[in-house]
Amino acid sequence: MASEQHDAPQGRQEYLLELDDVQAGYGRAALVLRGLTVKVPPASVVCLVGPNGAGKSTVLKVASGMLTPRAGSVRVLGQDVTRNGPQDMLAAGLSHVLQGHSVFREMTVGENVMLGAYTVRDKQFIAERVDFVKSLFPVVGDRWDALAGALSGGQQKQVEFARSLMVDPKVVLLDEPSMGLDPKATATVFEQVVRMRDAGLAVLMVEQNARRALETADLGCVLDLGRVHISGPAQELLADPQLAELYLGGRPHTDDSAKATHV
């Protein structure tokens, strides 16, 4: 849906990830997602925003195979992967970074990153990926032998990003990457998200910090009650005064001061 309103430059665009009319919930409880459709085009950042309980994190759990949807479909490059478990989703090219801290605290940064390639056997490929993530996240190379749990929150997030990129995924799923981080670390994390996109990755991101996330994203989807309420280019969503009032906690900024802070 995101893209139907967003005019793609080269006509019919192929999507890396499509969630189509997905219904999902936990156990016997009521549905959390009630017919949700989200599409992620290549080399783009798609951001899901919305109130608590809208189902933002659940979208990512369905995409990474942690939660099997009750109806609807998940496709990667047109291939149906709906009922895959986490291992197969990873193989299909979907890599999930959890919210909060999810490094293996008592292991080194290097061990954490190498575990990202747990499903990969090709040594040459792994070596190339290590070089790649080190170039994208310098802290990984600098602190390779340090215990991951000893790093600052923002550094740990970068280790988690690096770990998730070891399999060379097509789409990275980021669940609240800025949660619990101070403003400086938050700025770094969003810069890294942009760098991941610039490196050719697609990012599907869930953020509580909606305004900040939409400033980083190309496309935005506003979720409410398990459905996509509105979607479109992130800048348009940011500029919509009604949307700002309802979901972004106030009116849109009239000047560029908000953007100036994250440079």
Add this chain to the structure above:
Amino acid sequence: MSGSLILQSVVLGVLLGGLYALLAAGLTLYFGVMRVVMIAHSAFLILAAYLAWYFTSQTGLDPLFSLIITVPLFFVAGVVMQRLLISRLRPATLTMMSVLLTFSIALVIEGMLGFIFSGTQRRIQLPYSGTSFEVFGANIAVVKLIAFVLAAASLLALYLIMKRTRFGQALRATIQHPEAARLVGVNTDRVAGYGFGLGLATAAVGGTALALDSTIYPSLHWHWIGPLMAIIVVGGLGSIPGAAIAAMVLGIGQALLQLPLGTTWAQTIFYVALFATLMLRPQGFFGGRLAQRF
């Protein structure tokens, strides 16, 4: 108290501590991977000791050869036990229910041993049972040294498995963050099964080491489970290095306390250490943060 007596006690403590360390490592592994309190660990220990004794009495071979059978057997038994019994417990109440479940398994093993081998006390007679040698005035029994070397070698092997192998990495990842482990592609259910098997394999080695040097009887496991539980709490639940260090410290402490207090009262060091840990530092003295999740 003479210096040589103290040295003798320290040596005995180190030798005993090595065995404690191996057994506690297994026990802390179950808790680390699965939040399982494995009351039956020491029952499997005694089972392995009986198997070693039975093996020697039947074949006349050295009990160490029984390891060739018991280690793989216990590993498989551990995997089966985890997949068939432990994994059926509801996650929300798993830790509590695992106490009941493994308590019943301990009773079953004790009953079976009594039924098959009777309650008679058993002891392996070895050609080198009585031999000992002297180092700086301290007397070291050969059987105790063998038991220690066996325990130390097994601990080293366990350490190398955890640190150097792909399986070990997956196991540690599962202990530290199960959800993130699943997301990098670790089959955490399978890893938990193998982890349980690995824990039970330590009981096989420990039981054989124990049989070299002890009189065994079916209910002996109750004497072991208390100190072992105390060790893993003092060391920090789920931490293998913590368990090993705590085992060594408490083993030496026990041996030293035997001089003024005698063997019965020296045993209380485990419970004193347990209470002190729970009061002062419930996350354990040498381990990680896992105890807070208990």
